[in-house]
Amino acid sequence: MGIETVAPNRKSSKEFLALAEETNSKSKTRKGRRRQRKMSPVQKLYETCKEVFSFCGAGVIPPAEDIQRLSSVLDAMEPADVGLTPDLPYFRMTVARRTPVITYLHLYECKKFSMGIFCLPPSGVLPLHNHPGMTVFSKLLFGTMHIKSYDWVVGAPEKTLASANPSLVAPPGVHLAKVKVDADFTAPCKTSILYPADGGNMHCFTAVTACAVLDVLGPPYSDPDGRHCQYYLDYPFSRFPDGGVSVPEDEKEGYAWLEDIEKPEDLAVDGAKYRGPEIQEN
Template identity: 65%
Template structure:
C-alpha cells in the first residue's frame, strides 16, 4: 500500500504540472506571438536589410491567420464610421509597439478612407488586411529605361519640378480573409496607396520603422499616367503604357487626417 501511495503522488503531481503548462500556453495571445516572432525575424536586420526567406515565411504565417478578433476590434466600432460632415473620412491609427528594429500598428479606415501614395525607405513591410475590402495600388521604381539607359527625374513642364518612372506592381481589390502582402526596400511595391471600399482595418509591421533623424521619413507622391507626358528618351510599347506611371514628390495631402487612438486589445509583454 505504501508503494502505491508513493507511485500515485508523482503521477498526480506530473499531471497537475502538465495542466498548468497547458494553461500557461493558452495565455499566449496571437498579438504576443506576433511580437515575439518580429523580435526574432528582425533581430539581425536594419535599414535596407531584408530578413531571410525562411524568416519572412515565419512572420507571414503568423499574420496570415490574424483577424480583427485577435486585436480586439469590431467592424461596428466608431473608428470605422465616416462622419457625415466630413468630406474626407478620418483614419485612426492604433499603436501596438515600436523599437529601433520594428513597429506594429493598425490603421482603421471608414468607407472611402484613403491612405495616399507613400513610400517605405529601406524597409521591409508586412501588411495584413484584418477585415473588409480595400483597393491597393503599388509601384516600384524603374531604374533603367530602354537599352539600359539610367532614369532620373524628368522635368514635365514649366511649372512642375520633375518625376520618376515607376512600374505598377499591384492594382487590385482585396477582401479579407486574404494573405499578407509584403513590400521590400527595392521591390514588391514599396510605394503604395490604400483605398477602403468598406470599413476595414490593416495591420502593418515595419522593419525598421520610420525614423526622420536616420533619413527614413514618409514621402508622399502624385502619380500620373505614363501617356500624360511625353519624354523623348523614354519610349514604351503601346500595350505596356498602362503598367507604368510618373511619380512626383508632394507634400502630405492636407485633406488626409490620421488621428491616434488607444489600442485596447490584448497587450504585448516585452521580453
C-alpha cells in the same frame, strides 16, 4: 559500539541532486508549454517580430524562412485577436468632413520594428507614400480595400530629353515607376509583403468598405535616421510622352510618373488607444 543502519531506498547526495535537476527541468518545460498555450496571437506576433528583425536594419531583408514564419503568424490573425469589431466608431462614415478620418492604433515600436493598425471608414484613403529601407507586412483584418503600388524603374533617365513642348517633359522631382499591384483585396486574404526596392514599396490604400489593416514595419520610420515618409502624386505614363523612355503601347498602363509632394493637407490620421490583448514586453 554503534551499528550504522542504512535504509534500503536511501539515496546518495548525487542521486538527490540529479533527481532535483530533472524535476526542475520538467517543471520548466510544463510552464513553457502552458505559456505557449496561453500566449495570445498578438503576443505571438510580437515575439516573432523580435526574432525576425533582431539582426535586421534599414535595407536589410530578413531571411526567406523568417519572412514565411512572420507571414504565417499574420495570416492566422483575426479582428478579435486585436480587440476589433466592424461596429466600432473608427469605421463609421462622418458628414463633418469631406475626407474620412483614419484612425491609427499603436501597438508597439522599437528601433527594430513597429506594429500598428490603420482603421479606415468607407472611402478612407491612405495616399501614395513610400517605405524607405523597410520590409513591410500588411494584413487586411476585415473589409475590402483597393491597393495600388509601384516600384521605381531602375535605369530610367534622371533628366528628360529636350522637347519642343516643355509640358510634355517630366519636370524635376518626377520619376518613372512601374505598377506592381492595382486590385481589390477582401479579407480573409494572405498578408502582402513589400521590400526596400521591390514588391510595391510605394503604395496607396483606398477603403472600398470599412476595413482595418495591421501593419508591421521593419525598421520603422525615423526622421533622424533618414527614413522619412514621402508622399507622391501619380500621373499616367501618357502625361509626359517626351520623357526619354520608350515603352510598348500595350504596356503603357503598367507605368506611371510619380511626383514628390508634401503631406496632403486633407489627410487626417487620428491616434487612438489600442484596447486589444496586452503585449508583454521582454
